[in-house]
Amino acid sequence: MSIAFDNDLDVQSAVQDELAWTPDVDAEDIGVAVRAGTVELFGQVDSYAEKVAAEKAAHRVRGVRTIVNEIRVHPKIDRPVSSDDIAKEVDRALLWAVNVPSTVQAEVDDHVVTLTGDVDWDFQRKAAVRSVQHLYGVHDVNDKMSLRQRxxxxxxxxxxxxxxxxxxxxDANTIHVTTAGNTVTLTGTVNSWAEKQQASRTAWASPHVLDVQNEIVVRA
Known part of the structure; x- marks a missing residue:
């Protein structure tokens, strides 16, 4: 039996509990605010990977419709690392990632990695982001990659x-699909953010899609 969260205070408490339950997140320095199912995360964490893990943890909670992640990355023990050092590790990570094509390039500026280049599939963009987000010294990742025309x-x-x-x-009965050229629009309702994301992944798997507009609403 699933637990129903009747109001924002219930969702806030559940998100806080999930953050505390997540081993790779230190929930002590993360604040949570909720309004109409929209969760704002704020505070600071030790790494960008922890920031991502905190957002994923909040997405797992029933009743969460969307998330605004305002968490800042501020390492507790700051080992000096230059942009050149980070760039070398980023290049190495991209090179060794099996799902990342050689067309992906990276620029590093003040601990922020920007990924550019053309790829064939959306999963390759996501793989490129994952390959660098856990590297030491990376505080943010900007995805500027593009899908090749299809x-x-x-x-x-x-x-x-x-x-x-x-x-x-x-549940296919609650999800609706429309297309216009290479663009797919998803509408309808689902029970969780995880379902909404799964619907996106399903649409992105098409070899004829260049853009997915996911307008599915997560039920409260």
């Missing part, structure tokens, strides 16, 4: 609908 197909909408119907994590 042809539209008349049956894209139908094929995405069938993929959603096959997916055991999704």
């Amino acid at each position: 042809p539209a197909a008349a049956d894209t909408e139908q094929r995405i609908r069938r993929a959603i119907e096959r997916n055991a994590e999704l």
